Amino acid sequence: MIIMVALTLVIAPLQGSADSFRRDDPDPTTIPLPLMDDDDPAKAVVARVTFASRTQATVDRTSVSLQRAHTHIGDPPILKLSLTDVDGQVIDRMNAWSPLWAYSHGDRERVDIKAGGSGSFIVPFSPALSTMTITDSALNRDVVTVDVKPAIRAFCVSHPSDPDCLESDLSVDAVEPRAPLFAVLGKPVTVTVASTVSNAGPDGPTDARVERTVTAGTGVTVTPDTPETTEVALAVGTPQRLEKTYTVTCTQPGARTLDFTTAVAPERASVIDPQEANNRRTTRLTVDCAVPITINIQPGSTRNPVNLNGAVLPVAALTTRAGEYGNPIAFNATGIDAASLRFASPSVLLLGGGVPEIHSRIHPENSLEPDEVTRDGDTDAVLHFRPRSDALTPTDTSGCVLGRFAGPSGPLSFYGCDSVTIAP
Numbered sequence: 167m168i169i170m171v172a173l174t175l176v177i178a179p180l181q182g183s184a185d186s187f188r189r190d191d192p193d194p195t196t197i198p199l200p201l202m203d204d205d206d207p208a209k210a211v212v213a214r215v216t217f218a219s220r221t222q223a224t225v226d227r228t229s230v231s232l233q234r235a236h237t238h239i240g241d242p243p244i245l246k247l248s249l250t251d252v253d254g255q256v257i258d259r260m261n262a263w264s265p266l267w268a269y270s271h272g273d274r275e276r277v278d279i280k281a282g283g284s285g286s287f288i289v290p291f292s293p294a295l296s297t298m299t300i301t302d303s304a305l306n307r308d309v310v311t312v313d314v315k316p317a318i319r320a321f322c323v324s325h326p327s328d329p330d331c332l333e334s335d336l337s338v339d340a341v342e343p344r345a346p347l348f349a350v351l352g353k354p355v356t357v358t359v360a361s362t363v364s365n366a367g368p369d370g371p372t373d374a375r376v377e378r379t380v381t382a383g384t385g386v387t388v389t390p391d392t393p394e395t396t397e398v399a400l401a402v403g404t405p406q407r408l409e410k411t412y413t414v415t416c417t418q419p420g421a422r423t424l425d426f427t428t429a430v431a432p433e434r435a436s437v438i439d440p441q442e443a444n445n446r447r448t449t450r451l452t453v454d455c456a457v458p459i460t461i462n463i464q465p466g467s468t469r470n471p472v473n474l475n476g477a478v479l480p481v482a483a484l485t486t487r488a489g490e491y492g493n494p495i496a497f498n499a500t501g502i503d504a505a506s507l508r509f510a511s512p513s514v515l516l517l518g519g520g521v522p523e524i525h526s527r528i529h530p531e532n533s534l535e536p537d538e539v540t541r542d543g544d545t546d547a548v549l550h551f552r553p554r555s556d557a558l559t560p561t562d563t564s565g566c567v568l569g570r571f572a573g574p575s576g577p578l579s580f581y582g583c584d585s586v587t588i589a590p
């Protein structure tokens with residue numbers, strides 16, 4: 167009972183309470199009216215909202231109605247409606263009567279606050295409209311935010327010729343990852359993905375939201391791995407290319423996959439895409455994750471001189487245990503596939519170049535370790551290359567071997583480098 171009495175107000179204090187409003191609140195008597203174009207067919211967005219209390223409400227339904235929104239002239243500022251566009255910018259503000267406030271007529275006219283109730287909020291239609299936030303002015307608290315996009319979308323789907331409704335067939339035409347030929351376990355590499363998006367019309371330019379996501383399979387990590395949303399204005403017939411760079415690191419050897427997905431959609435609910443099937447495209451990138459190994463160029467020499475005039479260069483690929491020389495995975499050099507071998511500088515190997523093993527076979531041997539003194543007893547593979555100037559240049563300081571070997575459960579790539587001194 168006490169609560170009921172406390173909630174019963176006479177109308178005079180209500181009007182007097184305007185002083186308690188924040189200074190930047192618009193004066194309801196001077197608040198600008200929603201702009202209405204009289205040449206435009208009247209449309210309004212209607213939200214039916216049920217209030218459980220002054221600060222809690224739920225949205226029952228939203229719709230677009232072919233009627234003009236009323237102007238809220240003279241409404242006391244009980245509730246405030248803020249209308250935002252798809253970018254979150256406020257495009258309109260207006261006052262509204264609360265369904266919880268009811269006049270009652272007795273000896274004196276007064277306003278009661280009901281415990282609950284429903285009401286319709288009717289605002290002018292805008293093709294840019296996204297949300298309607300209902301705020302209790304006196305409490306300065308947001309009560310509920312209504313997403314009006316589904317109602318606008320449904321209206322435009324059923325009224326395609328309405329002047330406020332546009333049609334744009336947006337599409338993702340290509341998702342093209344560019345990656346190095348191989349990546350060494352634990353060593354980050356850069357992958358650049360180019361996405362091409364376009365608008366086939368008929369209407370445009372259309373503000374579009376492009377979302378790019380990446381999903382890494384097992385044995386590989388990628389950063390950034392959170393979806394990124396970009397806004398682009400797509401003119402009809404003018405594709406745009408968006409590039410995004412990722413850092414990719416192999417955590418397990420072998421073929422590892424990354425799925426790059428790009429999706430496009432109109433920003434505004436009033437723009438209908440008649441063909442959704444072409445709005446998303448995924449391209450799978452397979453990364454060859456190579457096992458790092460230790461090699462000894464010119465066993466017996468610490469200088470490792472390399473002659474680019476056709477002399478034979480011996481290179482020992484060393485058999486190592488997991489953890490030896492910092493190599494994460496055990497490597498048996500006798501399992502090397504000689505036909506796969508190439509020797510060159512790192513940059514040339516990444517471009518697919520390099521010279522082959524000149525005998526097309528490995529030479530099993532207990533070779534010298536990198537200290538050029540120790541032979542550890544296990545069998546290594548000595549390889550012979552004839553370096554040329556297209557494999558190493560006089561300024562190169564390291565020579566590397568790339569190849570395939572028999573891994574524990576199938577062929578894997580391996581990669582190892584040692585320092586070189588290019589002979590003048």
Ligand SMILES: [Ca+2]
Nearest residue numbers: 335336441442
């Ligand atoms: Ca489309």
Ligand SMILES: [Ca+2]
Nearest residue numbers: 463464465467
């Ligand atoms: Ca050496």
Ligand SMILES: [Ca+2]
Nearest residue numbers: 485486542544
């Ligand atoms: Ca060894």
Ligand SMILES: [Ca+2]
Nearest residue numbers: 532533543544
């Ligand atoms: Ca050995």
